Amino acid sequence: MPPTTSIKKVLNTKTLKKSRQSNTRVEDGDDLEEWKKSKQLLRPKDQLELSEGELKDIIARQLGTNDPLIPHNLVQFNYAQGGFELMPPAGPMIVVYEAQGTQVHKESEExxxxxxxxxxxPAILEISQSTETLAVEEPIPVIPEEVIEEVAAEESEKPEEETEAEEGEGEGEGEGEGEGEGEGESIRPEDDEDKPQTGGKPKKLTNQFNFCERAALTYNxxxxxxxxxxxxxxxxxxSANVLQWIIYDAYQEDFEAQxxxxxxxxxRKEKEKAPVSRHQAMAKKLVGKAHQLSEAVQGRVLECWKVLERMVNQNTFDDIAKDYRYWEDPSDEFRDEEGTLLPLWKFHYDKTRKNTVTDIEWNPHYYDLFAVCFGFLDFMKPLEEGAVCLFTLxxxxxxxxxxxxxxxVMCVDTHPKYPYMVxxxxxxxxxxxxxxxxxxxxxxxxxNNxxxxxxGIVWEVKWAPDLPDGEMNFYSVSEDGKINNWVLMQNDLAVTTIITLFLAKDEVFGPxxxxxxxxGCASCVKFHPKQxxxxxxxxxxxxxxxCSTAYxxxxxLTYEAHHMPVYRIDFNRYNSDIFISCSGDWxxxxxxxxxxxxLFVFDVGACVGDVKWAPYSSTVFAAVTSEGKVYVFDLNVNKYKPICVQAIVSKRRNxxxxxSFNPKLPIIIVGDDKxxxxxxxxxxxxxxxxxxxxKQQHLDQWTLQCMKLDKLLSLVREPGALDLPEDTAESIES
Amino acid sequence: MGDGEGREKPEETKKIVHTYPLIRHSDMPEEMKQESMELVVTACEKHSTNNEAAARMIKEEMDKKFGPPFHVVVGEGFGFEISFECQNLLYMFFGGNLAIVIWKC
Structure with a gap:
């Protein structure tokens, strides 16, 4: 059956119904008129009876926007301000029903x-929409919109009517149902045709509220x-007890310990003043406090023993000790110029009896202490050992x-400032x-060895003034022709060669x-006392x-002084321009x-081992010879002869x-080869x-001594030519 | 010389009143000992008339510096038998008549 015909039918019935409804409305208006006319006014009994004038009185009515039902003094408690607060009056609108706007009418476009x-x-949709599509989609080409609405309304009414009049209108409806089914079948193919279009582009609608919760429980x-x-x-x-006497005792004890x-x-400080070697430093670290204490005790005991020993010695050598201080040779008064030497103590050390005394030197600080070197000078009989001994009178x-x-040991020197540094x-x-x-x-x-x-043999050593940094240093002269300066560093000796004594001779061909x-082989050195x-x-x-250390x-200057080795040189104490030398050439x-x-030449007839100026006089000097004699000269007394010649040791053996002169006392010490x-x-x-x-009583001894020497020198100085004859003429025989 | 010295000496010993801090017994590490000693000196000088206040000050400072609980006794005469955590004991004299015990337990 073609659909167009069926729709026409429906339309016909609709128009009919509509005309019926409009008729009824007109009839209702007429009824009201009639009702009003026939109505009787009923008055309440208590109604005011108003006169004509009163009734005619026009009472003005005011119409306002105010709603008297709305409360104007709504308040609300404000917690922030802690008081009630007027709320703005609500508008005149009254909400009767409210629904959340998440719902969408299913027929809307959206x-x-x-x-x-x-x-x-789609299946559910088909069923629910089948009726609708029929109504919605079909009429579009032919029928105007108003009609569609009516159709939809009619169809929704239909089922109700059907249930009401099931039995009475069975036949008429049967046709209608058949038609409905037919329509449903006829429409499906169209739906099928639409399907691919909608399913072809499935788009996922993002909805953040559309989630599902998943959870899993793991094993514990x-x-x-x-x-x-x-x-x-x-x-x-x-545990302890505190009592005042305990505190006092503790303080006393601690104070004593301090x-x-x-x-x-x-x-210790006194000891440390002198630089100590590293051996000692190490040793000091090793020893504990207790050990130090015992050392101190030992030192004290040793001190006591020393004093005792000295007392015993003083007792034994009582006469010598007295002579040493008080005995003056009375016979000197009867001798015109000559003097004598009084032997006092003899010093020796058992272990060095075989050694020769190679050097002796008084300590610059302690007048009774002197250092003695034990070595050997007879080089045919070398000795293995040597020693330095410090003796005291x-x-x-x-x-x-x-x-x-x-x-x-061939030479010794004691530091003038630190008398313990030797x-x-x-x-x-x-x-x-x-x-x-x-x-x-x-x-x-x-x-370093x-x-x-x-x-070569070190013939003489001499302390030099300390360096600006306070480091000690000394010079040494040796047979190898070198003069070295040694500086005492922290741990070792730093050496510099000051000069090498090259002879003014041509080079010699070696083998x-x-x-x-x-x-040249240096054998002795002497530093200028003032420069x-x-x-x-x-x-x-x-x-x-x-020489000068600067060059x-x-x-x-070179003095052609002797024909044999120069053994010793000494500067005069009073006039540093004058010096004396002695030699093996007698x-x-x-x-x-x-x-x-x-200026002067003296021949003593034997090898002169040492010569020294006296510290107390500018014109006195003493010398020792290998014959065992001591010569003492006083140029002021006798310019040609010694004023004292004395054999100290046996001529044959010693x-x-x-x-060496003692700097304070009228004492000399002489060393021998035994x-x-x-x-x-x-x-x-x-x-x-x-x-x-x-005339010049006020002058002191020093100036007098200088004057004495100057006077003496002026005698010999003037004619240079006179010096030469002196050499031979003034030699004396011993 | 010798006589002069002899005469002077007995007078000296009579006069001397030792007031320096004297550690009688301590097993603290050296650094801690020094610090504690200085603290004691400060406290006892500050509260020279009030031993209790001195003790309190020492205790509180010690607690702060080395961690509680420290105990402090300051006094001129007392006896004590304490057990203490090793390396945390100081028994010292100060000012000639005060004994101070500090220990941790």
Whole structure:
């Protein structure tokens, strides 16, 4: 059946119904008129009876926008301000029903879109929409919109009517149903055709509220319990009583301990003043406090023993001790010019009886202390060992300090500022510095046996003034022709060669054709007492070189002094321009600076080992010879002969090697080649003080001594030619 | 010389009143000991007439510096028998008549 015809039918019925409805409305208006006319006014009994005038009175009515039902004084409690607050009056609108706007009417455009886009259950949609599509989609080409609405309304009404009049209108409706089914079938193909279009582009609608919750429960790990207990902190118990006397005693005890410590500290500091070797430093670290204490105790005991020993010695040598101080030879008064030497103590040390005394020197600080070197000078019988001993006049039986060495000691010098610092030069060419206060067992400093040493006997060592940094330093002269300056560094000796004594000779051909410059062999050195740079060097060739530490390659002056090795040089104490030299050529010569010829020459008939100016007189000097004699000259008394010649040791067996004046007392010490040191006292004739002239009584001894020497020198100085004859004419026979 | 010294000495010993801090017994580490000693000196000088206040000050400072609980006794005469945590005991004299015990337990 073609659909168009069926729609027409429906339309017909609709128009009919509509016309019926409009008729009824017109009838209702007529009824009201009729009702009004027939109505009787009923009055309430209590109604006011108003007069005509009153009734005519026009009472004005005002119409306002105010709604009297709306409350104007709504308040609300404001917690922030803590008080009531007027609320704005609500508007005149009254909400009767409210529904949330999330719903969309399913027939609206939006809903349709959503359905299509979601592609939800097409089957359900078909059923629900089948009727609608029929109504909606079919009429579009032919029928205007108004009609469609009517159709939809009719169809929704239809089922109701059907249920109401099921039985009465069975036949008529049967047709209608059949038609409906037919329509449904006929429409389906069209629906099918549409389907691919909607399903073709399924678009997922994002909806943040559309989520599903998922959860999972995992297995629980098995539990285990573990326990541990820490070790409690170590505890201790302590108990004491506090009483005033306990406090007092504790303070006393502590104070005493402090005093003791201070004392020890002072002692230690005194020791530390002198630089100590690293050996000692290490040793100091090792020893504990207790050890130090015991050392201190030992030191005290040792001190006591020393005093005792000295007392015993003083007792034994009582007569000598008295002579040493008080005995003046009365026979001098009857002798015109000559004097004598009074032998006092003899000093020797058992272990060095075989050694020769190679050097003796009074300590610059302690007038009764002197250092003696034990070495050897007879080079046909070398000795293995040497020693330095410090003797004191107070104990003639045993040296105060003994420093044994493994080589013969050839020279010694004591530091003028630090009288415990003793430097020695050895036969093997090395030098050592002893801090006798710290220890005598090993040197505080020692030159390296391989690299830092002289290649010959060290003949003399001499302390130099301290460097600006306070470092001690000394000079050494050696047979190898070198003069070295040694600086005492923290741990070792730093050496610099000051000068090498090259002879003014042509180079000599060595055995293999090389050329060698001949070096002089230095045998002694003496520093100028006033000019620290200037020094004199005596050599085994017999020359005396005047050098300066500032120049390392040239000599300021060369004296052709002797024909045999120069053994010792000494500056005059009063006039530093005058110096004396002695030599193996039997002669003693007195020189003036810058004068190449000697002022005096004395021949003593034997090898002169040492010569020294006296500290108390400008014209007195003493010399020792290998014949065992001591010569004392006083130029003021006799310019040609010694005023004292005395044999100290036996001529045949012994030789005298060194001599030294005590700086304070009228005592000299002489050393011999049997390791023995003899103390001699000078008789009054040998130490005559200057008598001031009557006119110049105010002058002191020093100026008088200088004047005496100047007067003497002026006699010999004038004619240079006279010096030469003196050399031969004034030689004396012993 | 010797006589002069001899005469002076007995007078000296009579005069001297020691007031310096004197550690009688301590097992503290050196640094801690020094710090504690200084603290004691400060406290006892500050509260020279009030031992209780001094003790309080020492205790509180010690607690702050080395962690509680410290105990402090300051007094001129007392006896004590304490058990203490090792390395935390200081028994010292100060000012000539005060004894101070500090310990941790």
């Amino acid at each position: 809903a349709k879109k959503q359905v299509v886009e979601q592609g939800l259950d 790990n098995p539990m285990r319990t573990q326990e541990t207990q820490t070790i409690p902190p170590p505890m201790g118990t302590f 005093q003791l410590e201070k004392e020890l500290e002072r002692e 107070k104990n003639p039986s045993f040296p105060d300090y003994i420093c044994m060495t493994d080589s013969a 430097v020695i030069g050895l036969y093997d060419g090395s030098v050592s510095v002893y801090n006798v206060q710290a220890t005598c067992k090993q040197p505080a400093f020692r030159s 391989v690299t830092n040493k002289h290649r 293999d054709g090389t050329k060698l410059k001949v070096k 620290p740079l200037i020094y004199l060097v005596g050599t085994e060739e017999g020359h005396i070189y005047k 390392s390659s040239m000599f300021l 002669r003693i010569k007195i020189w003036e600076d810058n004068r190449l010829e000697p 030789k005298l090697t060194r001599i 390791g023995c040191v003899q103390t001699l006292k000078l008789s009054p004739n040998l130490r005559i003080p200057c008598k001031a002239p009557k």
